[in-house]
Amino acid sequence: MITSVKNEKVKEWRKLKQKKERDIKGEFLIEGYHLIEEAHKSDWEIAEIIYEDEKVDVRELSSYDPVAVSDNVMAAITDTRTPQGIAAVVKKKQFSRLPVKKALLIDNVQDPGNVGTMIRTADAAGFDTVMLGKGTVDLYNEKVIRATQGSLFHLNILEADLETEMDRLMADGVTVWSTGLEKASPYHEMQVPEKVAIIVGNEGSGVSAELMEKAEQNVLIPIFGKAESLNVSIAAAILMYYVTGNGV
Incomplete structure (x- = not known):
C-alpha cells in the first residue's frame, strides 16, 4: 500500500x-x-x-x-x-472526424460545469459529435469530467478550430446554426435539416462574430419574462432536443 x-x-x-x-x-x-x-x-x-x-x-x-x-x-x-x-x-483517445448528423460546437465557454453539462445533454438528446473551440475549457478538466457523468465516453468529441470545422461540415451537407440575436429567427419556426450543427458561445459575449457570420442561419430562443438571457447549457439543451425531435 x-x-x-x-x-x-x-x-x-x-x-x-x-x-x-x-x-x-x-x-x-x-x-x-x-x-x-x-x-x-x-x-x-x-x-x-x-x-x-x-x-x-x-x-x-x-x-x-x-x-x-x-x-x-x-x-x-x-x-x-x-x-x-x-x-x-x-x-486519452484520439477522436476521428466521423460523418456528422447532429453536432454541438462550443465556442469560448470557460465554465467547466456548463461544458460538462452540454456534453451530457448532447449524449442524452442523441447528438453524435461535440466540438470544443478556442478558449473553451479543457475537455479533461476534472470538473468537466464530473459534469459529463460519463457521457464523455459515449460521444465523438474534438478540440478543434471551429472555423475550419464549419467549412468541413458545410462541404459535407451539414447546415450550421448559430445562436445570436442579429438577423436571427426563433428556433421553433425553423425547418430542421437532416444534418445540422449548432454553435453556442460564451455567456458574456456570445458566439464570436466570425463564426456567426459564417453560419448559415442565426437562431434565438424567445424570452417571455424579464430575464436577459438563458444559461448557455440550458439554451443548448432546448435547441438540441428541438433538432432531434425529442422536445419542443
Missing part, C-alpha cells in the same frame, strides 16, 4: 490535475465507480486503478492490477469532498 503523498507515483498522479501534464502524458484522472464503469464499458484504455484498501472491493477490477493507497493519498489525488475511495488513470 502507498501511504505517503511524497511517493513518486503519487506525484505523477497529482500532476495530472494540470492540463500541461495531461497533454504531455496523454492521460487524465477520473474518480468514482460510475465513471470508471463507463470508461470500461466504452472501451477506453484504463492505465491504472487506484483504491483505498479498507474501503473498496476491487475484485472485479483485478485485471487492471489495482494499486492500494491510504486515505490521505486518495484525498491528495481526488477533488471531491467525499471521495468514493476509487480513482483511475485513463488514456
Whole structure:
C-alpha cells in the first residue's frame, strides 16, 4: 500500500490535475465507480486503478492490477469532498472526424460545469459529435469530467478550430446554426435539416462574430419574462432536443 503523498507515483498522479501534464502524458484522472464503469464499458484504455484498501472491493477490477493507497493519498489525488475511495488513470483517445448528423460546437465557454453539462445533454438528446473551440475549457478538466457523468465516453468529441470545422461540415451537407440575436429567427419556426450543427458561445459575449457570420442561419430562443438571457447549457439543451425531435 502507498501511504505517503511524497511517493513518486503519487506525484505523477497529482500532476495530472494540470492540463500541461495531461497533454504531455496523454492521460487524465477520473474518480468514482460510475465513471470508471463507463470508461470500461466504452472501451477506453484504463492505465491504472487506484483504491483505498479498507474501503473498496476491487475484485472485479483485478485485471487492471489495482494499486492500494491510504486515505490521505486518495484525498491528495481526488477533488471531491467525499471521495468514493476509487480513482483511475485513463488514456486519452484520439477522436476521428466521423460523418456528422447532429453536432454541438462550443465556442469560448470557460465554465467547466456548463461544458460538462452540454456534453451530457448532447449524449442524452442523441447528438453524435461535440466540438470544443478556442478558449473553451479543457475537455479533461476534472470538473468537466464530473459534469459529463460519463457521457464523455459515449460521444465523438474534438478540440478543434471551429472555423475550419464549419467549412468541413458545410462541404459535407451539414447546415450550421448559430445562436445570436442579429438577423436571427426563433428556433421553433425553423425547418430542421437532416444534418445540422449548432454553435453556442460564451455567456458574456456570445458566439464570436466570425463564426456567426459564417453560419448559415442565426437562431434565438424567445424570452417571455424579464430575464436577459438563458444559461448557455440550458439554451443548448432546448435547441438540441428541438433538432432531434425529442422536445419542443
